[in-house]
Amino acid sequence: MEESKNAYGKVSKLRVVAGENGGRTYLKELSFTAPFKVMSPFKLPDGGIRVMPLMASAGILEGDRQKIYLETESCAAMECVSQSHEKIHKMKNGSAGRETCLRVGKNAVLLYRPLPVIPFAESAFRGHTEIWLEDLSSSLFYQEIVSCGRAARGERFDYRHYLSLVEAWRHGKLIYRENNRFYPDLNAMEDVGMFEGYSYLANLLFFHEDASGCIGKIRRLIEEQQEISGGVTLTAESDVAVRILGSQVQKLQQICDRIYAIVKEKTGLGTI
Template identity: 25%
Template structure:
């Protein structure tokens, strides 16, 4: 049997690192009757482009990615800490774009939300666009204290349709876990491998190309709130009746909305309607009409 060598591997022989790691962290605190951004940290290419007050004591922040998008092996880590009684609105400047990568080096997105007692965080991001042969491992973790409410919407595009990309990406592994205190109240995994799955089959996506999800989680969410969201979606204009959607109460303390359609804007409008209904029923707040 050959003897193990104790000779160090030359630096030139080691595999080259792939991708970069970018981090962003923000902490919100209650300042009188307003929410303030008490701490923020970011490393390139991520940054908080601006923060701005909104009505109803809410603070909004916009995240910017100053790169062309996520490249092979890139890892983005974002953490949002909302202390007791704060109310934050989080969005980004444009689509999250994921470029081609080899199977061994997917792009990785890690998001963590920590909400204190009675805090509210609404994360309403722009759509996710995976280019041809792109791969993304996306994981979101949410930790809620009693009275806290977390909402998020996400829209998935099939690729750059005008360039002939329709489900030409390699893989999307999308996971979400929500804890209320020490109790796991929601967990979901969405795994899409277009070359191995029949996405157009009946019971799957059918002829739809875009998918959207809206989540509303917290111990303030009651079963009747799902009914209010369902009613709002049932009042969509006739032009949006081609959308397919469903509203489901979570196992405990939450609700989810699923939407399928043939364009990002139509899915976004449906999710905006669901979000507005949840805000009104749960928080007694009027809809936000924010446009970047």
Template identity: 30%
Template structure:
């Protein structure tokens, strides 16, 4: 991967294992396909520290939906790690991808960590990619690049949740990481571009906890819904938006270019309220796409 300009200060090699070396070049490939009345996880390749067990049919609202949990045996992302993930859904198939827990990006004294994600959806496919939050520790540097190729009749619900850091660790680590960079680029199967969204958080150069950015909020949720215009209209009319100072959240929904779908952004004082708002948005999307509901959260969440 060609280094992004914002990574220029963080290209030195760690004193331990070299960047991208053995044990630091994780790979995961998942493909969903339709088989009769349900979808299956038809293909899976994995290289540690990224692991996946078998797909589960544990969603009571959509019993035909295979649910896959991404597992890491590394305890988090370390300096020099290079992750590559490839998710695809065949014609008429569906799938749900999440993670076993929040992704911890550990403190770094050299180099950086990065991940690339390739997501491909064929005609009438439906994929939910809703991982647990990302938690950047102090002095961590992380870059993620996602490329989506999606057919006009397919739907992708893509969510990323970023915590400001370990809020209650010692004296607090809110926005003490060095760099967080995220890019999502979407296109049609013929290569025509739909949109590119990129945000860079560099607290040392541009303070985050200031008015108009994250003042008063510690958690950021970014949700992209790539879907046909008719479905986008239904979801946009029902999505929760506004600023509730008492409950500690603010949210808004907007249109993506080229009739690609919607973008939903929410900030909150804690992860629970952001999680609730994203789940509410998700609970609107699924019925609009296929008539199924999102079941209540498990009691222990």
């Protein structure tokens, strides 16, 4: 990512590392630069922690460059959530970008579950997420929800572009790659194969030793819903990818929460 200046004069960085001691997870490393801040972590009943980064700004602005690094060391368990929906503001000619690195150690758990992203009209954003899993015992749940824009204001797919590349490695081997490139001026965003008339797209990824036991129940859950459309894929490495389209963000988030509950039930991922 280019090191162009943003409103804070440099690349904005957030680094959070969770360690484990005596069956309890603790915050081992924490550093950040403006506009990032981090609340004191919440302790969870089963020994994990929940971390909530804060943004001391109105959202993502033109020229912003961000780098986020989240790691759970061996046997640690951490959930990362956001404070509110993330707004990508209108931009004149430039763009904004973010690099995210998620690293999970042996027998460790990392949940990355930010709230939805809202790209305003004429905004441009490029995101790149790298996921590094030490081995088969490393578990990660990843969630990304993208809006069509401020639909209530008549802004449906009025942004210039929204790019999101996700790559995952296990044992240093590339096991998953998803490259979403949304250019409303070039793509028929309302058509089949894109948003199909819906307002939100949710991408869920679950990496685990063998996540195949989740497939049937997740599919049934999606098929039972009247206001969403989606599908579930089992990858060659027995990980799970879910994509869901919906028009009510609360409904979509509830479905994502229920899918996470299925993941915990089927895999024994009960640390958080």
